[in-house]
Amino acid sequence: MVTGKKTAQSLSDSQWFGIERYYAAFKGMAHDTFTASIESLVKEKYMKALEEHVYILTEKGEQVLRSESGRLSSLNHLNGLKYASIETSCWQVITLYVQALSNSLYGHSNYSPVIRDFSVIQKVKSVFPKTESERKIQAEKLYQELSQVLLEHDSVSAQLFVKKLSGYNRIGSTFEQLSRIEGASQEEIVLRFRAVLHSLIHKIAYEKINFPMLHSLIGSFTEAPALTKSASLTYRMLTNNKSLEEIMNVRNLKISTLEDHLVEIAREVHDFPITPYINDKEFLKVKHFYTKTNETKLRPFKDAFPHLSYFQIRLVLAKEGGKHATGSST
Structure with a gap:
Protein backbone atom coordinates (compact mmCIF):
# COMPACT_ATOMS: atom_id res chain seq x y z
CA MET A 1 0.00 0.00 0.00
CA VAL A 2 2.72 2.50 0.92
CA THR A 3 4.61 1.70 -2.28
CA GLY A 4 1.53 2.34 -4.43
CA LYS A 5 0.76 -1.13 -5.75
CA LYS A 6 -2.69 -0.44 -7.18
CA THR A 7 -4.64 -3.64 -6.65
CA ALA A 8 -8.21 -4.17 -5.47
CA GLN A 9 -6.77 -5.31 -2.11
CA SER A 10 -4.54 -2.28 -1.59
CA LEU A 11 -7.33 0.08 -2.62
CA SER A 12 -9.69 -1.62 -0.20
CA ASP A 13 -7.20 -1.66 2.68
CA SER A 14 -6.25 2.00 2.29
CA GLN A 15 -9.92 2.94 2.65
CA TRP A 16 -10.67 0.37 5.34
CA PHE A 17 -8.00 1.81 7.63
CA GLY A 18 -8.72 5.43 6.64
CA ILE A 19 -5.22 6.09 5.29
CA GLU A 20 -6.01 6.94 1.67
CA ARG A 21 -3.75 9.97 1.85
CA TYR A 22 -0.69 7.83 2.55
CA TYR A 23 -1.28 5.46 -0.34
CA ALA A 24 1.95 5.32 -2.41
CA ALA A 25 3.66 7.51 0.19
CA PHE A 26 6.99 5.75 -0.33
CA LYS A 27 7.25 4.48 -3.88
CA GLY A 28 10.09 2.05 -4.34
CA MET A 29 10.51 1.31 -0.62
CA ALA A 30 11.81 -2.21 -0.05
CA HIS A 31 9.87 -4.48 2.29
CA ASP A 32 12.98 -4.93 4.45
CA THR A 33 13.24 -1.16 4.86
CA PHE A 34 9.60 -0.94 5.93
CA THR A 35 10.06 -3.80 8.40
CA ALA A 36 13.21 -2.20 9.82
CA SER A 37 11.30 1.07 10.35
CA ILE A 38 8.57 -0.76 12.28
CA GLU A 39 11.16 -2.57 14.40
CA SER A 40 12.90 0.72 15.16
CA LEU A 41 9.63 2.33 16.32
CA VAL A 42 8.94 -0.65 18.56
CA LYS A 43 12.48 -0.56 19.97
CA GLU A 44 12.13 3.15 20.77
CA LYS A 45 8.77 2.37 22.44
CA TYR A 46 6.71 4.52 20.06
CA MET A 47 4.72 1.44 19.09
CA LYS A 48 3.99 -1.99 20.52
CA ALA A 49 2.90 -5.24 18.94
CA LEU A 50 -0.53 -6.65 19.73
CA GLU A 51 0.06 -9.73 17.64
CA GLU A 52 2.12 -10.65 14.60
CA HIS A 53 2.04 -7.75 12.09
CA VAL A 54 -0.44 -5.80 14.23
CA TYR A 55 0.81 -2.73 16.09
CA ILE A 56 -0.61 0.22 18.01
CA LEU A 57 0.93 3.46 19.21
CA THR A 58 2.09 3.70 22.79
CA GLU A 59 1.42 6.79 24.92
CA LYS A 60 4.91 7.97 23.98
CA GLY A 61 4.02 7.54 20.32
CA GLU A 62 0.73 9.38 20.76
CA GLN A 63 2.55 12.31 22.40
CA VAL A 64 4.99 12.58 19.50
CA LEU A 65 2.14 12.40 17.01
CA ARG A 66 0.30 15.21 18.78
CA SER A 67 3.41 17.39 19.06
CA GLU A 68 4.28 16.93 15.39
CA SER A 69 0.77 17.37 14.00
CA GLY A 70 1.09 21.15 13.81
CA ARG A 71 4.53 21.16 12.24
CA LEU A 72 3.44 18.63 9.63
CA SER A 73 -0.07 19.97 9.09
CA SER A 74 0.66 20.34 5.38
CA LEU A 75 0.55 16.54 5.05
CA ASN A 76 -3.22 16.75 5.46
CA HIS A 77 -3.25 17.76 1.80
CA LEU A 78 -1.84 14.39 0.72
CA ASN A 79 -4.19 12.24 -1.36
CA GLY A 80 -2.07 9.40 -2.65
CA LEU A 81 -4.99 7.14 -3.51
CA LYS A 82 -6.38 9.72 -5.91
CA TYR A 83 -3.30 11.45 -7.29
CA ALA A 84 -0.31 9.12 -7.03
CA SER A 85 -0.89 7.81 -10.55
CA ILE A 86 -0.74 11.26 -12.16
CA GLU A 223 -9.96 14.61 -15.87
CA ALA A 224 -9.02 10.97 -16.45
CA PRO A 225 -10.46 8.54 -13.86
CA ALA A 226 -7.86 7.12 -11.46
CA LEU A 227 -8.50 3.44 -12.09
CA THR A 228 -6.37 0.34 -11.82
CA LYS A 229 -5.11 -0.89 -15.16
CA SER A 230 -7.52 -3.82 -15.19
CA ALA A 231 -10.55 -1.73 -14.17
CA SER A 232 -9.59 0.86 -16.77
CA LEU A 233 -9.77 -1.79 -19.48
CA THR A 234 -13.19 -2.91 -18.21
CA TYR A 235 -14.38 0.71 -18.26
CA ARG A 236 -13.15 1.15 -21.82
CA MET A 237 -15.04 -1.97 -22.92
CA LEU A 238 -18.20 -0.77 -21.18
CA THR A 239 -17.99 2.58 -22.97
CA ASN A 240 -17.71 0.58 -26.21
CA ASN A 241 -21.08 -1.02 -25.39
CA LYS A 242 -19.71 -4.41 -24.42
CA SER A 243 -21.97 -6.42 -22.12
CA LEU A 244 -20.78 -7.82 -18.80
CA GLU A 245 -20.96 -11.33 -20.24
CA GLU A 246 -18.80 -10.31 -23.19
CA ILE A 247 -16.23 -8.68 -20.93
CA MET A 248 -16.08 -11.74 -18.68
CA ASN A 249 -15.63 -14.09 -21.64
CA VAL A 250 -13.14 -12.00 -23.59
CA ARG A 251 -11.01 -11.23 -20.54
CA ASN A 252 -11.60 -14.53 -18.75
CA LEU A 253 -12.71 -12.74 -15.58
CA LYS A 254 -14.58 -14.08 -12.59
CA ILE A 255 -17.84 -12.32 -11.72
CA SER A 256 -16.34 -11.21 -8.38
CA THR A 257 -13.45 -9.53 -10.19
CA LEU A 258 -15.77 -7.76 -12.60
CA GLU A 259 -17.90 -6.57 -9.68
CA ASP A 260 -14.76 -5.15 -8.03
CA HIS A 261 -14.09 -3.25 -11.26
CA LEU A 262 -17.63 -1.87 -11.42
CA VAL A 263 -17.44 -0.67 -7.82
CA GLU A 264 -14.08 0.99 -8.49
CA ILE A 265 -15.48 2.66 -11.61
CA ALA A 266 -18.57 3.86 -9.74
CA ARG A 267 -16.34 5.47 -7.13
CA GLU A 268 -13.97 7.19 -9.54
CA VAL A 269 -16.19 8.09 -12.52
CA HIS A 270 -18.72 10.70 -11.42
CA ASP A 271 -21.24 10.15 -14.22
CA PHE A 272 -21.03 6.35 -14.33
CA PRO A 273 -24.64 5.06 -14.09
CA ILE A 274 -25.32 2.24 -11.64
CA THR A 275 -29.03 1.92 -12.43
CA PRO A 276 -28.39 -1.13 -14.66
CA TYR A 277 -27.31 -2.94 -11.47
CA ILE A 278 -29.67 -1.45 -8.86
CA ASN A 279 -32.89 0.48 -9.47
CA ASP A 280 -33.41 4.07 -8.34
CA LYS A 281 -35.81 3.14 -5.54
CA GLU A 282 -33.39 0.71 -3.90
CA PHE A 283 -30.49 3.12 -4.48
CA LEU A 284 -32.31 5.86 -2.55
CA LYS A 285 -33.17 3.49 0.30
CA VAL A 286 -29.56 2.42 0.77
CA LYS A 287 -28.37 6.01 0.38
CA HIS A 288 -30.81 7.16 3.07
CA PHE A 289 -29.65 4.40 5.42
CA TYR A 290 -26.03 5.43 4.87
CA THR A 291 -26.81 9.12 5.47
CA LYS A 292 -28.85 8.37 8.58
CA THR A 293 -26.48 5.90 10.24
CA ASN A 294 -23.11 6.90 8.77
CA GLU A 295 -22.48 3.17 8.86
CA THR A 296 -19.35 1.99 7.07
CA LYS A 297 -19.50 -1.78 7.56
CA LEU A 298 -21.30 -3.87 5.00
CA ARG A 299 -23.05 -6.27 7.36
CA PRO A 300 -25.56 -3.73 8.78
CA PHE A 301 -26.57 -2.83 5.23
CA LYS A 302 -27.08 -6.48 4.38
CA ASP A 303 -29.18 -6.96 7.52
CA ALA A 304 -31.31 -3.92 6.60
CA PHE A 305 -31.65 -4.94 2.93
CA PRO A 306 -31.36 -8.75 2.78
CA HIS A 307 -32.83 -8.84 -0.73
CA LEU A 308 -29.87 -6.83 -2.09
CA SER A 309 -26.50 -8.34 -2.90
CA TYR A 310 -23.28 -7.12 -1.34
CA PHE A 311 -22.30 -5.94 -4.81
CA GLN A 312 -25.36 -3.67 -5.06
CA ILE A 313 -24.70 -2.25 -1.60
CA ARG A 314 -21.06 -1.57 -2.45
CA LEU A 315 -22.10 0.23 -5.62
CA VAL A 316 -24.26 2.66 -3.64
CA LEU A 317 -21.49 3.22 -1.08
CA ALA A 318 -19.07 3.83 -3.92
CA LYS A 319 -21.30 6.53 -5.35
CA GLU A 320 -21.76 8.06 -1.91
CA GLY A 321 -18.07 7.84 -1.02
CA GLY A 322 -18.60 5.01 1.43
CA LYS A 323 -15.40 4.14 3.26
CA HIS A 324 -15.49 0.43 2.47
CA ALA A 325 -17.00 0.73 -0.98
CA THR A 326 -14.09 -0.86 -2.79
CA GLY A 327 -13.84 -3.77 -0.37
CA SER A 328 -14.51 -7.31 -1.44
CA SER A 329 -18.04 -8.70 -1.46
CA THR A 330 -16.96 -11.52 0.83
Missing part, protein backbone atom coordinates in the same frame (compact mmCIF):
# COMPACT_ATOMS: atom_id res chain seq x y z
CA GLU A 87 1.52 13.27 -9.86
CA THR A 88 4.71 12.59 -11.83
CA SER A 89 3.20 13.63 -15.16
CA CYS A 90 1.69 16.76 -13.61
CA TRP A 91 4.96 17.77 -11.98
CA GLN A 92 7.01 17.16 -15.12
CA VAL A 93 4.77 19.40 -17.21
CA ILE A 94 4.76 22.17 -14.60
CA THR A 95 8.50 22.17 -13.96
CA LEU A 96 9.41 22.05 -17.67
CA TYR A 97 6.95 24.83 -18.48
CA VAL A 98 8.33 27.04 -15.70
CA GLN A 99 11.89 26.40 -16.87
CA ALA A 100 11.06 27.13 -20.52
CA LEU A 101 9.07 30.26 -19.66
CA SER A 102 11.75 31.61 -17.32
CA ASN A 103 14.57 31.13 -19.82
CA SER A 104 12.48 32.59 -22.62
CA LEU A 105 11.73 35.75 -20.63
CA TYR A 106 15.47 36.23 -20.11
CA GLY A 107 16.13 35.67 -23.82
CA HIS A 108 18.08 32.51 -23.09
CA SER A 109 17.47 29.61 -25.47
CA ASN A 110 20.61 27.52 -24.85
CA TYR A 111 19.70 25.50 -21.76
CA SER A 112 19.32 21.84 -20.89
CA PRO A 113 15.67 20.83 -20.29
CA VAL A 114 15.08 19.25 -16.90
CA ILE A 115 12.58 16.85 -18.50
CA ARG A 116 13.31 14.98 -21.73
CA ASP A 117 10.17 12.87 -21.98
CA PHE A 118 8.78 13.41 -25.49
CA SER A 119 5.10 13.53 -24.46
CA VAL A 120 5.85 16.12 -21.76
CA ILE A 121 7.85 18.26 -24.20
CA GLN A 122 5.01 18.10 -26.73
CA LYS A 123 2.48 19.10 -24.07
CA VAL A 124 4.53 22.14 -23.04
CA LYS A 125 5.04 23.14 -26.68
CA SER A 126 1.31 22.93 -27.35
CA VAL A 127 0.45 25.53 -24.69
CA PHE A 128 3.59 27.68 -24.76
CA PRO A 129 2.84 31.36 -25.62
CA LYS A 130 4.13 32.50 -29.01
CA THR A 131 5.01 36.13 -28.34
CA GLU A 132 7.01 37.88 -25.64
CA SER A 133 4.01 39.90 -24.48
CA GLU A 134 1.95 36.70 -24.11
CA ARG A 135 4.79 35.06 -22.19
CA LYS A 136 4.89 37.96 -19.71
CA ILE A 137 1.14 37.75 -19.20
CA GLN A 138 1.24 33.98 -18.69
CA ALA A 139 4.18 34.26 -16.30
CA GLU A 140 2.22 36.68 -14.13
CA LYS A 141 -0.87 34.45 -14.19
CA LEU A 142 1.19 31.41 -13.30
CA TYR A 143 2.84 33.28 -10.44
CA GLN A 144 -0.53 34.37 -9.05
CA GLU A 145 -2.06 30.88 -9.27
CA LEU A 146 0.94 29.12 -7.73
CA SER A 147 1.09 31.71 -4.95
CA GLN A 148 -2.58 31.10 -4.18
CA VAL A 149 -1.88 27.39 -3.69
CA LEU A 150 1.36 27.86 -1.73
CA LEU A 151 -0.20 30.32 0.71
CA GLU A 152 -2.36 27.48 2.03
CA HIS A 153 0.75 25.63 3.19
CA ASP A 154 3.33 26.27 5.88
CA SER A 155 6.37 28.25 4.75
CA VAL A 156 8.73 25.24 4.87
CA SER A 157 6.59 23.12 2.53
CA ALA A 158 5.94 26.06 0.19
CA GLN A 159 9.64 26.88 -0.06
CA LEU A 160 10.54 23.24 -0.72
CA PHE A 161 8.14 23.20 -3.67
CA VAL A 162 9.63 26.40 -5.10
CA LYS A 163 13.20 25.13 -4.64
CA LYS A 164 12.32 22.05 -6.72
CA LEU A 165 11.49 24.27 -9.70
CA SER A 166 14.07 25.08 -12.36
CA GLY A 167 14.44 28.41 -14.14
CA TYR A 168 16.91 30.79 -15.74
CA ASN A 169 20.43 29.87 -14.57
CA ARG A 170 18.94 27.60 -11.94
CA ILE A 171 18.33 23.86 -11.65
CA GLY A 172 15.82 22.67 -9.08
CA SER A 173 17.21 21.04 -5.94
CA THR A 174 17.06 17.29 -5.44
CA PHE A 175 15.28 15.76 -2.44
CA GLU A 176 18.67 14.76 -1.06
CA GLN A 177 19.96 18.35 -1.29
CA LEU A 178 16.82 19.73 0.35
CA SER A 179 17.13 17.16 3.12
CA ARG A 180 20.61 18.41 3.96
CA ILE A 181 19.59 22.08 3.74
CA GLU A 182 16.52 21.67 5.96
CA GLY A 183 18.10 19.19 8.35
CA ALA A 184 15.13 16.86 7.91
CA SER A 185 14.81 13.30 6.69
CA GLN A 186 14.46 12.78 2.97
CA GLU A 187 11.15 11.00 3.62
CA GLU A 188 9.73 14.11 5.28
CA ILE A 189 10.92 16.30 2.40
CA VAL A 190 9.28 14.01 -0.17
CA LEU A 191 5.98 13.94 1.72
CA ARG A 192 5.92 17.72 2.15
CA PHE A 193 6.56 18.22 -1.56
CA ARG A 194 3.92 15.69 -2.58
CA ALA A 195 1.38 17.29 -0.22
CA VAL A 196 1.80 20.64 -1.99
CA LEU A 197 1.63 18.98 -5.40
CA HIS A 198 -1.52 17.05 -4.46
CA SER A 199 -3.09 20.25 -3.17
CA LEU A 200 -2.31 21.93 -6.48
CA ILE A 201 -3.77 19.03 -8.48
CA HIS A 202 -6.89 19.04 -6.32
CA LYS A 203 -7.42 22.77 -6.90
CA ILE A 204 -7.17 22.29 -10.65
CA ALA A 205 -9.55 19.34 -10.60
CA TYR A 206 -12.25 20.99 -8.48
CA GLU A 207 -11.67 24.74 -8.83
CA LYS A 208 -10.43 24.96 -12.40
CA ILE A 209 -12.26 28.22 -13.05
CA ASN A 210 -9.92 29.86 -10.50
CA PHE A 211 -6.78 28.29 -11.96
CA PRO A 212 -7.06 28.60 -15.77
CA MET A 213 -3.30 28.78 -16.34
CA LEU A 214 -2.49 25.66 -14.36
CA HIS A 215 -5.54 23.89 -15.77
CA SER A 216 -4.26 24.47 -19.30
CA LEU A 217 -1.08 22.66 -18.28
CA ILE A 218 -2.31 19.62 -16.38
CA GLY A 219 -6.12 19.67 -16.54
CA SER A 220 -6.15 16.73 -18.95
CA PHE A 221 -4.46 14.52 -16.34
CA THR A 222 -6.99 15.34 -13.63
